Amino acid sequence: MRFKLSAIAEDPMPESTHTRFAEHKARTCRLQADLLALGCGALFVTSEDNIQYLTGFKSPVWNNLTRPHYLIVPAKGEPILISPANYAVIAEQTTWITDVRTWVSPNPEDDGVSLVVDALRSSTDAMKKIAAELGPQSRLTMPAGDFLRIQKMLQRVEFVDGHALLMSYRVVKSASEIERIQVAATAASRALNELPTIARSGQSLYDLAQALKMRIIELGAQDVPYMVGVSGQGGYPCVNLAPDHRPLRSGDVFVFDVAARYDGYYCDFDRDYAVGAPSVEVRSAYRRLWEATEAAIDAVKPGLRMSDIWQVMAKELGGVQQARSAKVGRLGHSIGLRLCEEPSIGEADHTVIRANMVLTLEPSLVLKPSSGRQADRRIMVHEENILVTETGCRLMSLRTPKEMPIIQE
Structure with missing residues (x-):
């Protein structure tokens, strides 16, 4: 019982037609303008699909929940990708991000948390709000305890929902x-x-x-x-x-x-x-x-x-x-x-x-x-x-x- 076997189909979208980094960059630039309008100093992203949507980061490593990934999109300046050190090559080969910060993971005492806090502090400047994936149907792809630690270390900053903003872009496809x-x-x-x-x-x-x-x-x-x-x-x-x-x-x-x-x-x-x-x-x-x-x-x-x-x-x-x-x-x-x-x-x-x-x-x-x-x-x-x-x-x-x-x- 089987279908009639044939050769695996050639890639229907060869490399010459694949989305270039220009599309990811354009999305990020639009997002930054909207963050400014909303009074948010940065967007904090942890989910696979949203990180891929903004950076191109793509790998099967998302099936490994041991090691989290973080993206910080400041309202002004270059985005920051924070990734486990052994995944740095993925960032180099699949994304347009130039500011990639790494740590050796897993490290339960500090699995990238201090890097995230430093990046958010430098990105938010005088602005007192950070957008994150907090709305209906959104998911934080990181330990909940680490997110609470980040909030505690940034007590003067209010975390607000950024999921609705992201989905307002994603609902219309390129x-x-x-x-x-x-x-x-x-x-x-x-x-x-x-x-x-x-x-x-x-x-x-x-x-x-x-x-x-x-x-x-x-x-x-x-x-x-x-x-x-x-x-x-x-x-x-x-x-x-x-x-x-x-x-x-x-x-x-x-x-x-x-x-x-x-x-x-x-x-x-x-x-x-x-x-x-x-x-x-x-x-x-x-x-x-x-x-x-x-x-x-x-x-x-x-x-x-x-x-x-x-x-x-x-x-x-x-x-x-x-x-x-x-x-x-x-x-x-x-x-x-x-x-x-x-x-x-x-x-x-x-x-x-x-x-x-x-x-x-x-x-x-x-x-x-x-x-x-x-x-x-x-x-x-x-x-x-x-x-x-x-x-x-x-x-x-x-x-x-x-x-x-x-x-x-």
Whole structure:
């Protein structure tokens, strides 16, 4: 059981077309002007995606939580990257930052904290506010105790949220960011479209997932950090379980929710399949989800709000209560350097849609409510990726078939 093997795809974005440091520098210059306007002396950054967004710093070492990384963007002057000494070469080869300060890590007594405090003191000057990743959906990628130590050592400075400012830039993608997401989306789409040709009743989702990951990488993605695979008779209970070893059988409906990545940028969409002929109820649910997604594709355009698109899909699903019933909190979201970014296509999210946003459309339906155990319920979910254009939107994922794909028994 495997896809037809082919040579690994050539890099779809060869070095000559890769984002140059000019794009990272331009983002930082804009950020510095906004920091001044907000009365902040600096922005303190610790998360992988935001450091990559501003500097280009990129390496698998982020999987090692032993050693933290810090970026200080002063309102005036050159940014400062503070990194463990054995990672200095990464800074040299993947970033444009010239002021790189290092220490030997791990050092629990002082894992870069004194370097951070010195840099923040010199950067903030007379300004009494420092922006940091403190807002909703943000993360400090450092020990919480060390952050509290930094605050204590800078008692005269107020730490305020800088996450909202960063996301105000990141929500609108550049041409090079869109190109990266498109590479990942195309690879994942093609592999998922091929799945019915190799899947059979009796195989496990685990085995299919391994083959699927390999195929996505063959087709041009660099990795597949996130893959959900869930099955069940007449639907599945959720869309957040890892693929298991249970053999697929007639009457099963299963979903693969895939987030492939290229150069740090994610796609994120799913595909539903039936093992053998699906029931009338499953066919109907699949069609309603397809129509809800289609209505959203037709409706999306700059100037509308995310909540408007939620209402469009809710109407096709059967109304507000039906749209709320899966209890997922939204019907889509933004994507980029994070799998799930702000804003969300939510009932109460009134963010204005802008050109060059990259969004997921993700309607869901409950086919069978829970009878006590959530594992007993049955749902289905559709998901596509779109790019908002000046006049509407275009698909980045290849559109799922209008009729449900069937796996031979």
